[in-house]
Amino acid sequence: MSADLRRKIIERCREWGIEMVGFASADDWDDPPFEPWPPEQFRPKAIFPGCRTVIVLGLPVTLPILETSPSIWYQELYKNLNAQLDERAYQLSQFLNGLGHASVYVPRDGYGTVELLKENPYAFFSHRHAAYLAGLGTFGINNMLLTREYGPRQRFVSVFTTAEIPSGRPMEKQLCVRCMRCIKACPVQAIGDVEYPKASIDKVKCTGRSIDLKKKYRSPCGICIKVCPVGEDRKLFRRKDMGLYDGPEKDPELFKAWEHVRKYGSL
């Protein structure tokens, strides 16, 4: 078990501006903490035989940009984060390979085009479940992994490695406050109200919305992560008052700014 390697990885990620780093033991997938859980073929040891540890990196989705969604601004942020995550995960895998620990990265999404998801709405690996096992956060009713820092507003990527690195444990406290704002705000009513942790998402409706927005150059949707009250980022951006999203009355200037952004660069 290498605590020294863990430290080196965290240091390297910090140099890249990545503060959110977690470690999950590949064995932990074999003991499902809840159901449904990714089937066997979707687990790290099946995808990359010899895998001992999964390293998860996360980058925050900047709340004021997300608030303009659906917009070209959020679309650009999404693309930017995706590119950074993939690049850093690849570099980290190469760093570990250089040290003699066979490693591969898993891209942050893993599908050719959103239309494909209508028939088969799964990727070959779930980063959310890796982040959960690494102790970075807990699942919310919106089906997202919530963290203390950003609620559901971060994107993840993972690295599979044969190195044995001390891992985290799932967080005990549930971060979702079950306010049901995500259920009410979903533009296509794709989120069902069920008991934690079995978030019920209508993947066909959710994917359909994404396909529509893509044609207008303003995907992804992101409304269910915008309206989540969890996350320290709300303090920094002075967005603790959730009434902001109910209409223009609370902050007419801000509302005007969002409408302005939505008018340009997309259909």
Ligand code: B12
């Ligand atoms: C496919 C996908 C979508 C699709 C389908 C969405 C949906 N609701 O399923 C679309 C394009 C619509 C979409 C939308 C969104 N997504 Co998305 N998406 C993914 C993707 C690529 C794969 C998810 C997956 O297949 N996991 C693998 C399966 C095994 O897990 P699962 O779907 O959770 O399946 C569970 C159950 O369904 C159950 N199950 C029951 N029966 C069956 C049968 C089979 C065969 C299987 C396999 C499983 C299964 O078992 C599983 C375990 O609990 C991941 C990236 C990734 N590779 O992890 C991002 C990801 C989950 N998305 C993300 C985000 C942020 C979003 C959006 C907010 C859009 C945005 N970017 O602004 C919305 C939110 C939608 C929502 N509330 O769920 C983030 C989540 C980050 C976080 N904080 O949790 C991820 C992790 C991307 C990333 N790299 O960060 N997404």
